[in-house]
Amino acid sequence: MGVPPEDIQGNFEHLDVDGSGYLSKEEFHQGLSEFVFSNAPDAPGNFLLGSV
Incomplete structure (x- = not known):
């Protein structure tokens, strides 16, 4: 998807809301929904594909 390797860990940490080390x-689902529907720039889902 073209996400730079240096961004992957930080993006994952935003999406892993409970800090378990895994994405449930x-x-x-929450991240994907936020990516599509949220206007909040700091919503975890907005880190799904890295910087754009």
């Missing part, structure tokens, strides 16, 4: 189905 709920965290992934």
Whole structure:
């Protein structure tokens, strides 16, 4: 998807809301929904594809 390797860890940490080290189905779904629908620049889902 073209995400630079240096951005991957930080993006993952934003999406892993509970800090478990894994993305649950709920965290992934929340992130995808925020990516599509949120206007908040700091919403975790806006880090799904890295910097744009």
